[in-house]
Amino acid sequence: MSDGPGAPHGRSSSSALHTDHYELTMLQAALRSGTASRRCVFETFARRLPAGRRYGVVAGTGRLLEAIERFRFGDAEIADLRERGVVDEDTLDFLAGYRFDGDIWGYAEGETYFPYSPVLVVESDFAHGVILETLILSILNHDSAVASAASRMTGAAGTRPCIEMGSRRTHDEAAVAAARAAYVAGFATTSNLEAGRRHGVPTSGTSAHAFTLLHDSEREAFAAQVAAFGPGTTLLVDTYDVTQGVQTAVEVAGTGLGGVRLDSGDLVVQAREVREQLDGLGATDTRIVVTSDLDEHAIAALAAAPVDGYGVGTRVVTGSGHPTASMVYKLVAREDAQGRMMGVAKKSQDKQSVGGRKYALRRRNLNGIAEAEVLGIGEPPQGDDDDRDMLVPLVREGVVLTGEHATLDGARARHEASVAELPRSAHQLSQGEPAIETTFLTDTP
Amino acid sequence: MSDGPGAPHGRSSSSALHTDHYELTMLQAALRSGTASRRCVFETFARRLPAGRRYGVVAGTGRLLEAIERFRFGDAEIADLRERGVVDEDTLDFLAGYRFDGDIWGYAEGETYFPYSPVLVVESDFAHGVILETLILSILNHDSAVASAASRMTGAAGTRPCIEMGSRRTHDEAAVAAARAAYVAGFATTSNLEAGRRHGVPTSGTSAHAFTLLHDSEREAFAAQVAAFGPGTTLLVDTYDVTQGVQTAVEVAGTGLGGVRLDSGDLVVQAREVREQLDGLGATDTRIVVTSDLDEHAIAALAAAPVDGYGVGTRVVTGSGHPTASMVYKLVAREDAQGRMMGVAKKSQDKQSVGGRKYALRRRNLNGIAEAEVLGIGEPPQGDDDDRDMLVPLVREGVVLTGEHATLDGARARHEASVAELPRSAHQLSQGEPAIETTFLTDTP
Incomplete structure (x- = not known):
């Protein structure tokens, strides 16, 4: 697509035309x-x-x-x-x-x-x-x-880490700056690889629902992920049925499973149920990370729930309103x-x-x-x-x-x-x- | 300021790390x-x-x-x-x-x-x-x-042109993309020079309050602007007193004055008063451009007012909520x-x-x-x-x-x-x- 004359890639190392x-x-x-x-x-x-x-x-x-x-x-x-x-x-x-x-x-x-x-x-x-x-x-x-929004989130999260993962909901370059700003305000990591390269912000991430759906069964998907990254990885357990997902996750990874991620549903209730289930299976050190449309208020509401980390997307990169x-x-x-x-x-x-x-x-x-x-x-x-x-x-x-x-x-x-x-x-x-x-x-x- | 190793200017022509x-x-x-x-x-x-x-x-x-x-x-x-x-x-x-x-x-x-x-x-x-x-x-x-927000604005504006001027309220690169998206949705021009260079979006702009304040009087500021750009320019008339500003503008530029800009106050009332004043001075073709925190609702509310163009900033680049x-x-x-x-x-x-x-x-x-x-x-x-x-x-x-x-x-x-x-x-x-x-x-x- 040609947007204008003389702008083949349209990129310049000069910032001078970012000017009204x-x-x-x-x-x-x-x-x-x-x-x-x-x-x-x-x-x-x-x-x-x-x-x-x-x-x-x-x-x-x-x-x-x-x-x-x-x-x-x-x-x-x-x-x-x-x-x-x-x-x-x-x-x-x-x-x-x-x-x-x-x-x-x-x-x-x-x-x-x-x-x-x-x-x-x-x-x-x-x-x-x-x-x-x-x-x-x-x-x-x-x-x-x-940063102002992120600061409220890390404040609400207390000692639990916040993970910035909102790149997809904001402009591609704004995403890099947002990851950096959230890090200034206490976020632990970002999903954005360019923020890692450019600014040295620690990056993290494991898998999406697409990875589970790619495989013929949830078990095969978990096995593939554990084969690649070891049992310390975090498995996404809510593609089909959470209880079955947690059961399968521990069967595949063992009680040394690093973490499970919940990305939908009533997180307060689910976190309690999953914690109980994990403990019952002997996976007492397995962390629970939640990631569904969180903001500072949702994080505060989860303070009493057995959650070990918060993934925050849209709301942090858009300044929480x-x-x-x-x-x-x-x-x-x-x-x-x-x-x-x-x-x-x-x-x-x-x-x-x-x-x-x-x-x-x-x-x-x-x-x-x-x-x-x-x-x-x-x-x-x-x-x-x-x-x-x-x-x-x-x-x-x-x-x-x-x-x-x-x-x-x-x-x-x-x-x-x-x-x-x-x-x-x-x-x-x-x-x-x-x-x-x-x-x-x-x-x- | 050094943000991380190996990222001197941090810019790359590759888009590959805009990835989670x-x-x-x-x-x-x-x-x-x-x-x-x-x-x-x-x-x-x-x-x-x-x-x-x-x-x-x-x-x-x-x-x-x-x-x-x-x-x-x-x-x-x-x-x-x-x-x-x-x-x-x-x-x-x-x-x-x-x-x-x-x-x-x-x-x-x-x-x-x-x-x-x-x-x-x-x-x-x-x-x-x-x-x-x-x-x-x-x-x-x-x-x-x-673009979705901009489309509502151009719809509300009808045949009157909308000017995108929100660069300062969004990320520096997002600003360029926003100017482009607003243009797709019918905006006439943008203030963003990089959007002009990179995408060929028409750019426009004249002066801010700082320019008036830089001079020893409003009259000197107007004279300087008219000397540089001719009487067809648009003069910002609300730095001190609007009625006096309009009077001075026409005295300096003549009845061929291109336009006046209003950036504060009750725009519906002011536009009527200013139109009447301009017509009374013989400046019947002088356009009135308004630019104070407009969104699609404010534009619609100005439909019956004698306004010739809308400058839209924050609300268009942030998707109007x-x-x-x-x-x-x-x-x-x-x-x-x-x-x-x-x-x-x-x-x-x-x-x-x-x-x-x-x-x-x-x-x-x-x-x-x-x-x-x-x-x-x-x-x-x-x-x-x-x-x-x-x-x-x-x-x-x-x-x-x-x-x-x-x-x-x-x-x-x-x-x-x-x-x-x-x-x-x-x-x-x-x-x-x-x-x-x-x-x-x-x-x-």
């Missing part, structure tokens, strides 16, 4: 009016959490920084923009030489966030900052939506004609923004429990050792900062610590207010 | 048990439409066929699978030589579908078909979810030990499947209006000229079939025709039953 048309037209007009070089501060934040949620989780930062390094307008991109008449030659010249040269600060990946938390702050001239809008928002909105984190990227301060920085904000009834470059502190009580998200413009209050500075440097003069700080496992550990620091109410799955309040401090001159 | 781990373990076990070479029929279908929807739209077929051509396990993929111990050497040998060699039939891209419509049918041996599951479902589930089409990929028939094909199906209370290779006909009445989706196994009923055969060949013996039939514009035209053929009830936005019933014909021997 209007960013380049604004650039052209600003280059012409002389305002393109004004220093600017762009802030990424969510005005609210999804309805009823207690906290959000920042994810995608690692993907974003890597994508910013690939944000280059090469010959193919320039030729395409020229051919389609998107912008003029002066603007194309600028784009051909474009390298982000500013500073980026942000909440480190894995951190929790709240309404108006400035999760990413870009400081550069207008030209260099404005064209990153779509890339920044696409990555942070998607990955944070998934909230597939986007609804973050926005706003110009909050800019240089004026005299070279002084000034806060700016749109005036509208339904979309209030607060202008100016902000600081962000996570205020904690004496027990180390978070009490408030403190935001302000200007100098942050000093002397409170329990305040945690949330904005860390991510890019300095165009150079992406690396180090232990910036690894995926670092983000995973940070998520665990950041959630542990929240008050108890954060872990309630019921609809409620954000776990801590966002407070704006105003400068007193 | 269990597909390769099933392959290993089947290669070993000798069942991997059994002829199989895998069917892709949705058990139901999203709650209340009247029809679905198949999209992503073009992307899928292109991805199947890139489904190759190259050195990098094989090395990764070996290093992570996913499968054994025999299986890796098989994968290294893997080329899909079977047949694929499907609903042509842009067609409407209903519960149990077999939108994609894969005929191959088990080994070649089973490992395409995730790739097929990821692409069709995502793109069909977007249903971000996945929930299609599944099921083994429905396979060769038995004697080489005969037999229908197979999982037995479970909550997930009924119908075994066997199906035909699918869109039955139409004498006026050409669709009456039923007729599915059956075996020979389709003959002699009814008004029955439309829905399954068209897409891949034959591993070769992707091309031609005019398979272009993106072809899919767009097909969507329009397929929707036009549906009964009137299909166009109701209220919750209801599918517009036509799915009927299973049973073979009478």
Whole structure:
């Protein structure tokens, strides 16, 4: 199928066209009016959490920084923009030489966030900052939506592992990012092999109903799987009759059978029955994994059932009802004609923004429990050792900062610590207010 | 940030690892048990439409066929699978030589579908078909979810153009696919530049609030934009005060101003006021484009308002509440030990499947209006000229079939025709039953 001229496979190593048309037209007009070089501060934040949620989780930062390094307008991109008449030659010249040269600060990946938390702050001239809008928002909105949902699921699951297996229910590349984001938020493994290769997320999987149906009997299917992977494998026992399936599974694999998987029916009741049956057969160490349309509420409902692991698909990759984190990227301060920085904000009834470059502190009580998200413009209050500075440097003069700080496992550990620091109410799955309040401090001159 | 070993940029031209781990373990076990070479029929279908929807739209077929051509396990993929111990050497040998060699039939891209419509049918041996599951479902589930939502929006918009601008609210690559799917379903343009380059979707865009805020006054911002793009551009008039914004816009651009954009507030009321104001100023041809969190219901509510175009973001790229089409990929028939094909199906209370290779006909009445989706196994009923055969060949013996039939514009035209053929009830936005019933014909021997 041919979708358009000049796009044989349609793949490019550049991320530069993951950009909305209007960013380049604004650039052209600003280059012409002389305002393109004004220093600017762009802030990424969510005005609210999804309805009823207690906290959000920042994810995608690692993907974003890597994508910013690939944000280059090469010959193919320039030729395409020229051919389609998107912008003029002066603007194309600028784009051909474009390298982000500013500073980026942000909440480190894995951190929790709240309404108006400035999760990413870009400081550069207008030209260099404005064209990153779509890339920044696409990555942070998607990955944070998934991580925020995943965090509720791993919280509900407690010490039992969660397995991400939703690739089939989301876009093929989004699936890879979703597996990564779920891992940040505490998922143990993913089914997605590309997430294993690209990001080092542990992968797992055994078999589907198709494998059982391929064979002339369930017994033959189980025997084939055990022959290939040993008795420690997990057998899917609900293709025909669960009780018969469990019986056959233990007959074939022995009492050392690693696990059985249930993918349909009333899981609370079935898990109890299967546990009893397995114990009766002597397979006391055989694990029970359940995988049928689970979300955080279904996981919580299974807390008292003898379940050893949860496979979660659709609901985690689609953010459990909230597939986007609804973050926005706003110009909050800019240089004026005299070279002084000034806060700016749109005036509208339904979309209030607060202008100016902000600081962000996570205020904690004496027990180390978070009490408030403190935001302000200007100098942050000093002397409170329990305040945690949330904005860390991510890019300095165009150079992406690396180090232990910036690894995926670092983000995973940070998520665990950041959630542990929240008050108890954060872990309630019921609809409620954000776990801590966002407070704006105003400068007193 | 380093996410894992051996993944410097993490990008590969192969699509082969967009695959769930269990597909390769099933392959290993089947290669070993000798069942991997059994002829199989895998069917892709949705058990139901999203709650209340009247029809679905198949999209992503073009992307899928292109991805199947890139489904190759190259050195990098094989090395990764070996290093992570996913499968054994025999299986890796098989994968290294893997080329899909079977047949694929499907609903042509842009067609409407209903519960149990077999939108994609894969005929191959088990080994070649089973490992395409995730790739097929990821692409069709995502793109069909977007196209299905987009179709309701373009239906509600009538002859007024819809502009897709949701890239920032979804994964960076999903955004490109969403722009493409929305175009199939009748959207006029997208903001996404990569969708323009890769798929030839027309792109558009002018400016954001940041551009106005960058300048010392709204007037200077408008003047800069008009200087760069001429008076035919669209000016965003709601950064400060809409009435003043419209006044300034016409003063700067003249009565030939192309358009004004409203992005906040009560759009029904504002559109009327702005139209009146523009007409009073003599700018009778200036278009009004609205863009604030629209979905199909908001578009329908604006039908009587003097609006000339709709910009749709979040709701179209997230499927207007249903971000996945929930299609599944099921083994429905396979060769038995004697080489005969037999229908197979999982037995479970909550997930009924119908075994066997199906035909699918869109039955139409004498006026050409669709009456039923007729599915059956075996020979389709003959002699009814008004029955439309829905399954068209897409891949034959591993070769992707091309031609005019398979272009993106072809899919767009097909969507329009397929929707036009549906009964009137299909166009109701209220919750209801599918517009036509799915009927299973049973073979009478």
